[in-house]
Amino acid sequence: MKTLSLGLLLPTSTILPISKDFERGVKDGFNTHSQIIEIEIIKEFIGQGGAKQAEDASGRFFNYHDVDVVSGVLSHKVADDLAEQFKKRKIPFIVNDLGGHIPQVDKLNDYTYLNSLHLWRHAWSIGKWGVETFGKKGMYISAVYDSGYAFSQMFHEGMMAADPRAEWSFSVCPMPDAGNLSDMSVIFPFMEEYQPDFIFATFCGAETTLFLNECIARGWHKRTNIIGLPFITEPLGPLHADVTVYSTIAAQNAEMIVPERSFYYLGYETGAMLAKAAAKGGDLNTQLQELYKGLRLVGQEQALKYDESYEVIMTRNSIKAGDTGKHSEVISTLPVFTMEMQSMKSLVNDIHFGWMNPYLCI
Template sequence: MSPLKIGLLAYNSSVYPHAHHDFVNGFYAALPSQIARGHFQFIPEYIKAPTVAHVKESAQKLVGFDQVDILSGLINYKAVPDIVPLVERHKKIAFFYDMGELIPYTQHISNHVFFNSFQYWQSEYALGYWAFKEFGDKGSVVMSLYDAGYHLQSAFRQGAIAAGSQEIDYCVLHDNPTQSQVKDKARLLLEKFKTTLPSFIHAIFCGSEVFEFLEEFNQSGLKGKIPLLVTAHMASEEMVSQVANMGISMYAASMYNYYSPDKLNLQFKLAFEALTGRKANAIALMGYEMGLALVQLLPELQKRDWPTIINLLKKETVRSPRGERNFYLDSDYAIPTIDIEKIEVRNQRINKMIVAQGKALKYNHYIFEEIHRENVTGWQNPYLCV
């Protein structure tokens, strides 16, 4: 029996330099010992630039020339409508993953397309709701121009509004290609906050800008005076471990705890880290979850029985370190468990303490309609591909 070929749309990421390798190895880590890796073959296709045209070109090569059975990869929802006709015409399926920078479409997309999301927008909604309840109104959200092109700040705002907020300031550090996007601009803004005293500061950054902003905040004199809230990405192990000498406190809404003693998490980490020698991360976990989903369908996949596979994937639920996960966008799309964490970083030590449970919503809840209406364009590149 020939292996099932999975075409992988691959981007460059300075945040996750091993991104597509971690995804593939996460997938293989999910396979039971009695199932050989040879049942699955990954074929990566590097996307030169994060535009719909380049994504379509790479997808066409994988499906048309390489004859893959499943199209996968990290993708922005805005590119999906252009790929759907290709997948449907060839009677294949697509199984994409994303960080959750955009809220999924509420309308039906295709019976052939499945998604696994890290749902960052859910953590932002939960953080906004909690921030108002905990610290009150008149907080300030600070972000780069890049991060402003997604739904993260909008989801935070809707969470705060749902909790009762009436006033939040938004500060976008505008683009200047000849110098740092954050460093000097953040210093001036934080100096201003010494006078305006917002009830909290919520920072939305990624890549090297995370460290630039945290360094400026650390030196601003605002520590202990104004609570600092950060995104799930900024609070991730990859980011926090690089600022462990700062002596800083912050809050975040987390949907995955690397240090959880849960049996499923220990199984995942052990399998992935034995395979790669690297620490597990969000990308690896999404690959692992896709592996859990497909290994249950191996008999049907070996037959290339796509109608049956589609029907089974629509109903399938897997249990992972993130809880129950399913992959078809409908009313039963799983709601994540969200922990509000206080993170203390000092003397090369990181301490995370759960202080509350976050509030999550269905992706098609009416409250998100406004976000879709106001973010008509936005960036086409998937989050963290910078």
């Protein structure tokens, strides 16, 4: 194999240059680890990453482009429904996502690979750490876009792991009119009523700025503790007072993954793995099976294995009034949810989260 033909499923986003970052990462990862094999990239754009767009694009990779392997950025909930098609055609399928949803492990197969930041595990760690650090009363606060993932569920699971007597409430902003930001005012009557020890807020960008400034106006930045996922302060506009925000960050092999470079990182990992597998020669999928360290089924008993070098780090971010930057310091490495077959299955039983979009969870 002197040329590897790679089909890329690429979504369209106005939030971040997701597809460009991912494609650049794939190229850099592949070229860094390959001197003798070239990569041919064939792109199919899948809009917001819905099931129909991804299925149609995959069909073109099967029936027209005749690629060796398919990758891209899409929710693994969409990939779940495509996995059997790739297995049937014996084409490797490398799925890259941030991990807003809990993987449905019984849909894993020998041809599907999940390269993910597993943000759902961050939510579990946040719930557990919040109870152990600040108190038993937590609150989940979100925009509609970010709430259609597994974050509230895993926040609950993490809180219960810390203390079965812990309790939590929630408030979600209504869907805004097209082109507008969420109305933050609806959140605060619920906060006043509940008086949380800490909140888990899944906002990002302009909505984080809007939310924090509303907290400042109402004095809540001094009355509770604000925790978020890696993207909560990426990017951030000027605030009206000094604020402290706690946030998680992913780390692999002790190297922290900068949030705004997440899709480049995922692409780089995909490209590097493909280069190493292709260089070994022989059947590409067989080589990928040997190199892949992510979530997978192994052995006749179909036990779950995953890369245990992945860590969730908690940081304290100090933000000065009027600044768009922050001073971050690492507080600790957090315990993470253990991915065991029965516990993973129980998490997804009878639970259906709505968003198929692979990037709204930032």
